[in-house]
Amino acid sequence: MMFTLKRCCLIALLGISSFACDNDSFFELENPPEFPWLNMEELERGVVTPYNITFSSSWGNYFGDDRLLFECMSDMVYLLPNTSADIPFEEMYFRLTGDQMSKANQSFRRGYLTITHANSVLDFLKENNFRPYEGMNADDIQNISRIQGEMLFMRAYAYFSLARRHGPVPGAPNFSSEAILPLRIETPLNATQANKAEYVTTERIYEQMVTDLLEAKALLPEQFISGLHHPSYADGRVTQYAATAMLARVYFQLGQMDKALSELDEVIAGPFDLTEDPIQAFNKDTPSQGREVIWSSSNNDPVIVRPNKIPTSMNWSDYRARNGGRGEFHRRCTWNQFPMSHSILQRVGWMDDKLGVTEEALSDKRYQQLFWRLEGNPGTTKADPTKYEMQYPHIKEPMVWGDKYYRAPDGQRTNIPAIRLAEMHLTRAIIRFKSGDVMGATLDINLIRERAGLAPLSTVSEEDIHQERIKELSFEGDWFHYVQALGLPLLAGDRDADPIAFPYPNMYWPLPQSELDFKIE
Numbered sequence: 350m351m352f353t354l355k356r357c358c359l360i361a362l363l364g365i366s367s368f369a370c371d372n373d374s375f376f377e378l379e380n381p382p383e384f385p386w387l388n389m390e391e392l393e394r395g396v397v398t399p400y401n402i403t404f405s406s407s408w409g410n411y412f413g414d415d416r417l418l419f420e421c422m423s424d425m426v427y428l429l430p431n432t433s434a435d436i437p438f439e440e441m442y443f444r445l446t447g448d449q450m451s452k453a454n455q456s457f458r459r460g461y462l463t464i465t466h467a468n469s470v471l472d473f474l475k476e477n478n479f480r481p482y483e484g485m486n487a488d489d490i491q492n493i494s495r496i497q498g499e500m501l502f503m504r505a506y507a508y509f510s511l512a513r514r515h516g517p518v519p520g521a522p523n524f525s526s527e528a529i530l531p532l533r534i535e536t537p538l539n540a541t542q543a544n545k546a547e548y549v550t551t552e553r554i555y556e557q558m559v560t561d562l563l564e565a566k567a568l569l570p571e572q573f574i575s576g577l578h579h580p581s582y583a584d585g586r587v588t589q590y591a592a593t594a595m596l597a598r599v600y601f602q603l604g605q606m607d608k609a610l611s612e613l614d615e616v617i618a619g620p621f622d623l624t625e626d627p628i629q630a631f632n633k634d635t636p637s638q639g640r641e642v643i644w645s646s647s648n649n650d651p652v653i654v655r656p657n658k659i660p661t662s663m664n665w666s667d668y669r670a671r672n673g674g675r676g677e678f679h680r681r682c683t684w685n686q687f688p689m690s691h692s693i694l695q696r697v698g699w700m701d702d703k704l705g706v707t708e709e710a711l712s713d714k715r716y717q718q719l720f721w722r723l724e725g726n727p728g729t730t731k732a733d734p735t736k737y738e739m740q741y742p743h744i745k746e747p748m749v750w751g752d753k754y755y756r757a758p759d760g761q762r763t764n765i766p767a768i769r770l771a772e773m774h775l776t777r778a779i780i781r782f783k784s785g786d787v788m789g790a791t792l793d794i795n796l797i798r799e800r801a802g803l804a805p806l807s808t809v810s811e812e813d814i815h816q817e818r819i820k821e822l823s824f825e826g827d828w829f830h831y832v833q834a835l836g837l838p839l840l841a842g843d844r845d846a847d848p849i850a851f852p853y854p855n856m857y858w859p860l861p862q863s864e865l866d867f868k869i870e
Contacts, residue, residue, distance in 0.1 A: 386473065388482060389489055393579045395470055396496050399463045399503040400585065404646040404765075405655045411456035411463075411510050412646065412767065413659030416826035417441070417687075418452050418514070420663060422856075423829040424842025425819070426687040431743055434684045436662060442687075443844070446858050453514055453858035461533065463507040467500040468536045488577055491570075495578065498568030502587045502595065504534075505561035508554050509599060514858055516551030518833045519603045521852035525552040529860075532557065548868060558599050566592040572620070584636040585647025585764070590619050594643050594768045597776065602834050606780045613777040616643065621770040623800040628718040632673060633764050634757035641770035649762045656761040657754075663687040663824055665721040665750035670760035674752070679735050680760075688748035689720075689823065690842040697816045704747050714802045715820055721752045751824030771797055772827065775818045779835070782811055790814060797821060 386392045404412050420426055421441035428442040440450045474481060479493055517524045531546035532553060569592055573583040594616045600609035622640050630639035634649045648656060656668040666674030667682040674680055694700035699710035710716040725745040726738045738744045757763035778793035787808060795805040797817050806813060818831060832839055838848035839856065849856060859865065 386481070389492065390579075392470075392481070392496065393581060395466075396499055397581065398466045399500065399507075400647075402459050402463045402466065403503065403506065404585075404648075404657065406459070407655055407658045409455050409459065410657060410659070411459045411507075412765075413657045414452050414456045415510055415514065416824070417659050417662055418456075419826045419829040420824060421687060422839075423832070424690060424840040424844075425693055425823055425828050426663060427690040427748075427843040429686050429688070429741060429744060429748075432686045432741060434662060434686055438662070438686055443846075444849075444856065446855055449862050450858055454861040456514060457511065457861055457864070460507040460511045461531070464504050464533050465536065467504040467507070468533060470500045471497065471504075472536045492578065494568045495570060495582070498565040498589075498592070499587055501561040501565040502569070502592050505558040505565065505599075506595065508558050508561075509595070512551050512554045512558070513602070513830055515860060516554065516857055518852055518856075519552070519555070520836070521854070523550075524852075525550050527551075530554050531864075546868075555599065555603060559596070562592050562596045562599065566596065584649070585645060587644055590616055590621075591644040591768060594773060597773065601776055601780070602830060604834065606783065610777060610780050610784075613773050613780070616773050617770070617777065619643075623770060623774075623796055625800075626718060627715045627801065628673075628756065630766050630769055631719065631753050631763070632756040632758075634759045634762040638764065639766070642766045643768040643770060643773075645767055646765045648764050654761050656763070657765055660754040660765075660824070661685060663751055664754045665752040666755050666760065668755045668760055670755045672758050673756045674760065681734060681740065683740060685750065688750045691746075692840075692842050693819060693823070694749055697819050699749065699820075700747075706747075712803060713820065714800070719751070719753050721750045723748050723750065753824055766825075771800075771821050775814065775821060778809070778817075779811070779814050782809065782814060 386395050402410070404410050417436075418441055421428075421438070422444050426442075428438060437450050437452055439445070440448055441452065474493060474497055479497070480490070481493075482489070485493075511530060516529050517527070523529075528548040528550055530549060530551065532549045533546065534557065537543040565587075566589055569587060569589040570578070571589045573586075573588075575583075593612050597609045597612035597616065600606070600612060621643060625640050630642050633639065633645075636647070636649060638645055646657065658668050661668055661682045662685055664682055664685060667680040670680040671678040691700060691704065695702065698707055699713070699716055701707055706722060723738045724736060724747045726732075726742045728742075730739075732739060734740075738748065754765065755761070755763050774793040774796055778790040781787075781793065782790035791806060791809045794809050794814060794817055798805060801820070819828060822828065822831075829839070833851075833853060836851040838850050839853060840848050860868070
């Protein structure tokens with residue numbers, strides 16, 4: 350009932366054609382060793398691997414890369430002129446999607462590595478009729494179901510990342526006609542299978558996400574139960590609510606608003622709330638989470654330090670900041686290049702037409718707790734670097750930086766929210782508004798505003814909803830895809846460029862050249 354080296358070797362090949370072997374004999378060994386999941390404890394360790402690939406490589410995880418990439422492609426940020434960093438900043442900012450780009454390429458590979466590892470666990474369970482060990486008790490059987498749900502979720506999460514980065518948007522002419530992405534839902538068992546990936550349409554990839562998430566939702570528990578679940582499940586692992594929230598995201602992106610609304614209602618009725626200040630979702634370096642956090646990366650290992658360093662390019666503080674980077678613990682990131690665009694700041698009422706800070710901003714807890722304004726360089730070396738731009742002497746205008754990352758007592762171990770309740774309310778608000786339920790949309794928006802310390806609105810407009818989403822979710826990689834889900838134009842922001850209208854032709858990244866070369870018949 351154990352895997353042989355065949356499956357183990359294929360895992361190392363990432364499950365995609367560009368990493369496949371050319372020789373079937375590689376897979377056929379005499380006396381192959383047994384696969385190492387010999388008991389439930391070891392299986393739990395195998396389950397952690399897709400999470401680690403998704404979140405834990407400091408400079409190369411696709412969770413962080415997506416946030417940076419899609420924020421840079423939106424009108425949310427501004428690229429400071431005459432600066433440089435060891436990232437493809439111009440390709441991202443100027444939306445050069447016809448080019449090969451390292452951030453997209455490495456995320457492609459890591460996405461399929463996640464899928465391959467998830468598939469290996471799922472195939473192991475399936476081949477053993479979901480009873481892989483002798484003497485399993487009722488608790489073991491429940492945990493097998495949970496593990497199956499986790500792996501289905503992580504496969505869907507990786508495909509969601511891949512489809513949004515490398516595929517056309519739903520509704521585009523080639524969404525349902527052009528085979529673009531490899532589909533892997535089983536581990537290849539020989540070189541021929543590994544070399545012959547099935548390329549499918551982006552629509553087919555979305556269908557697989559829905560299938561996986563519906564099954565995951567049915568299998569996953571609502572929360573960690575001590576004594577039943579493995580202790581590691583208490584921290585950073587997905588639950589039924591995370592699967593429901595991801596279904597809402599997928600349906601929203603597909604334009605299936607009634608289905609999205611049903612999932613949103615279910616998540617919002619769950620155990621999460623908006624009673625804490627905004628900062629409380631971003632300042633934890635222990636297994637505890639803010640009350641609105643539905644799912645979070647887990648960076649709080651007491652021994653291993655693996656900070657997600659990618660957001661430093663758009664964050665005020667360095668990943669090595671202490672105690673939230675405030676006061677004597679101030680530590681400015683020395684390579685960040687992407688503050689908020691002036692056009693976005695003025696759109697939401699946080700900056701006036703003379704680039705001054707507004708009373709609206711000063712009254713908003715989000716602005717006060719999760720952003721940092723610097724005045725332009727004053728032309729002296731003696732000015733306060735927490736108030737003035739001292740890193741780039743040529744920047745003379747004020748800039749507002751995001752400051753959501755590395756805000757825990759130990760910045761390197763700060764957990765990063767992956768799904769928050771605020772997003773669920775904001776998505777429900779726009780769906781309610783579009784369906785004519787302005788009162789319901791207003792209730793959702795006022796929950797967000799009141800948490801931010803702002804007065805409730807008597808009624809909301811569509812632009813009110815957009816503005817609250819910008820203020821709430823900026824620097825979390827959300828805005829680019831929200832705009833696309835609604836079919837709105839991708840605005841230029843502070844770039845000298847024209848808006849890009851739906852269906853945003855070619856506004857997605859090609860597969861790595863090695864994959865494209867391999868794909869050619």
